[in-house]
Amino acid sequence: MQKILIVGGVAGGASAAARARRLSESAEIIVFERGPYVSFANCGLPYHLGGEIAERDALLLHTPESLSARFGIDVRVNSEVQAIDRTSKTVAVHNRQTGETYAEPYDALILAPGAAPIRPPLAGLDDSRVFTLRNIPDLDRLMAALTPEIKTVSVVGAGFIGLETVEALRHRGVQVHLIERGPQVLAPLDAEMTAPLSATLKAHGVSLFLGESLQQVTTGGALQLHLESGKVISSDLIVLAIGVRPESALARAAGLDIGITGGVLVDNQQRTSDSAIYAVGDVVEVRHVVDGKPVLLPLAGPANRQGRIAADTVFGRSSHYRGSQGTAICKVFEQTAASTGLNEKALQAAGIAYRKLYLHAGDHAGYYPGATPVSLKILFAPDSGRLLGAQAVGEKGVDKRIDVLAVALQAGLTVDDLAEMELSYAPPYGSAKDVVNLAGMAAQNLQEGLLAIAQPEEIAVAAAQGVQIIDVREPEEIMAGMLPGARNLPLSELRRLLPHLPKGLPVIVYCQVGLRGYIAQRFLAQQGYQVRSLNGGYKTWSMWQQMQ
Numbered sequence: 001m002q003k004i005l006i007v008g009g010v011a012g013g014a015s016a017a018a019r020a021r022r023l024s025e026s027a028e029i030i031v032f033e034r035g036p037y038v039s040f041a042n043c044g045l046p047y048h049l050g051g052e053i054a055e056r057d058a059l060l061l062h063t064p065e066s067l068s069a070r071f072g073i074d075v076r077v078n079s080e081v082q083a084i085d086r087t088s089k090t091v092a093v094h095n096r097q098t099g100e101t102y103a104e105p106y107d108a109l110i111l112a113p114g115a116a117p118i119r120p121p122l123a124g125l126d127d128s129r130v131f132t133l134r135n136i137p138d139l140d141r142l143m144a145a146l147t148p149e150i151k152t153v154s155v156v157g158a159g160f161i162g163l164e165t166v167e168a169l170r171h172r173g174v175q176v177h178l179i180e181r182g183p184q185v186l187a188p189l190d191a192e193m194t195a196p197l198s199a200t201l202k203a204h205g206v207s208l209f210l211g212e213s214l215q216q217v218t219t220g221g222a223l224q225l226h227l228e229s230g231k232v233i234s235s236d237l238i239v240l241a242i243g244v245r246p247e248s249a250l251a252r253a254a255g256l257d258i259g260i261t262g263g264v265l266v267d268n269q270q271r272t273s274d275s276a277i278y279a280v281g282d283v284v285e286v287r288h289v290v291d292g293k294p295v296l297l298p299l300a301g302p303a304n305r306q307g308r309i310a311a312d313t314v315f316g317r318s319s320h321y322r323g324s325q326g327t328a329i330c331k332v333f334e335q336t337a338a339s340t341g342l343n344e345k346a347l348q349a350a351g352i353a354y355r356k357l358y359l360h361a362g363d364h365a366g367y368y369p370g371a372t373p374v375s376l377k378i379l380f381a382p383d384s385g386r387l388l389g390a391q392a393v394g395e396k397g398v399d400k401r402i403d404v405l406a407v408a409l410q411a412g413l414t415v416d417d418l419a420e421m422e423l424s425y426a427p428p429y430g431s432a433k434d435v436v437n438l439a440g441m442a443a444q445n446l447q448e449g450l451l452a453i454a455q456p457e458e459i460a461v462a463a464a465q466g467v468q469i470i471d472v473r474e475p476e477e478i479m480a481g482m483l484p485g486a487r488n489l490p491l492s493e494l495r496r497l498l499p500h501l502p503k504g505l506p507v508i509v510y511c512q513v514g515l516r517g518y519i520a521q522r523f524l525a526q527q528g529y530q531v532r533s534l535n536g537g538y539k540t541w542s543m544w545q546q547m548q
Helices: 012-023 042-049 064-071 136-145 160-171 191-203 249-253 300-314 344-350 398-410 415-420 435-447 456-464 475-480 491-500 515-525 537-546
Strands: 003-007 028-033 060-062 074-077 079-085 090-095 101-105 108-111 115-117 152-156 175-180 207-210 214-218 223-227 232-235 237-240 244-246 277-279 328-332 335-341 355-362 373-380 387-394 468-471 507-510 531-534
Touching: 003 012, 012 028, 012 064, 012 300, 028 079, 042 136, 042 160, 060 064, 064 074, 079 249, 108 300, 136 237, 152 160, 152 223, 152 232, 160 175, 160 191, 160 237, 160 328, 175 223, 175 232, 191 207, 191 328, 191 335, 191 373, 191 387, 191 537, 223 237, 277 300, 328 398, 335 398, 344 387, 355 435, 355 537, 373 398, 373 415, 373 435, 373 537, 387 398, 398 415, 398 435, 415 435, 456 468, 456 537, 491 515, 507 515, 507 537, 515 531, 515 537, 531 537
Parallel strands: 003 028, 003 108, 028 074, 108 277, 152 175, 152 237, 175 207, 468 507, 507 531
Antiparallel strands: 079 090, 090 101, 115 244, 214 223, 223 232, 328 335, 335 387, 355 373, 373 387
């Protein structure tokens, strides 16, 4: 009979335990969880905080009793594994309720301790009014602290948890300051793609402090947050959401190999440097599928798959982890933002050549009521057209498009494949040419030389160099603004007005979202003009401009 010990529950550990039992009824399976809850939905914590998930118990996916009854698994909560003896193949377990410490032998050991919230060593952050939101006890403490007297909360960090926490607090009627050291919210997206998110946060009364680093907190009376710029913000509570780091201390102490990112080093079957020990979830370093480089990607989906693979490997099954691509999604009030693969910043840092395209199109057919725009950015290889990354923002339909593109990226598909995808269509759900299809078609045009584009960041320099900037929208559309130095020659009048456009100077044409600009570009190119179309039109330029 094989004895399997699993350190940690939640996503990776719990999925490993359940898979192991499905593979073997004879194995002895013990799960150790340091806290009081073995399997809970930590991604749902902000939504209970904000009231969308009304019942706290809905977050508890399994209890020790349910895992025992359904799977025959021995779950020991409040039990901290403090050390691994690889020679004797035992772990030292401390019962946090009784104070007892004992040794437990194993044939196979699966490490799933997760990651811990980062608390920088800044003055004042040890105050009892400073919180993190990583587990059920964190949630309970924060909710208990949110008494009617609490009027203002500062959230430090504008990643997924930070943004979800901000929304939850606003739903509770609390004034919120959001402080982010970087120049944008939601770092997995490129800056211009986050412009709608920043606008939405401000529209919902959130005070946004971008490019601001917290230096210290003074705790006499109300909490005073001192920022690097010299600004001081007063708050009743603080929630830290500045990221997590792998809980790798146990593995380090046992002499297991640690990757350059600080995560436990594993092979594609989740084995560590000790063949009897496996590691899964937020504690491990993974390989990114686009550039092959080691990264930390603390996401629930990968953790669940890794737990399953580790259990398979224990029982001799040939399962392999393909790597991670960082597919993620976030709700920010009425907006949704999602991404997969590498963003433009990461591609530049990795020295990977790429092309980029922006598309703005309705989530479903425009003639069916309720259509809202989806803004999509794709990044692809200039030579092969292989998809490298994608980002999308909008009110509806973002999840559908990013999931399609995530599958395409994992499968190594190209922009030609995007153009040819046969996606479901009916007026309430999409268009005959879906946003994904349109992105592929535009990329094909770019690859074949039919589309020549200018990027938003080129406009100011181009105008200074005497390039003619032509707005081909109708006159009534330009009331909301035009590019600096542009003049209006509507597409509907362009053929008639052609004599007013000198051929001697290069031309950049644009419309609202890119389609009419492309039509104008094709017409002018065939008239002998040196012409490019603004990528994504005025809307993309506006998004880019807002983040400057």
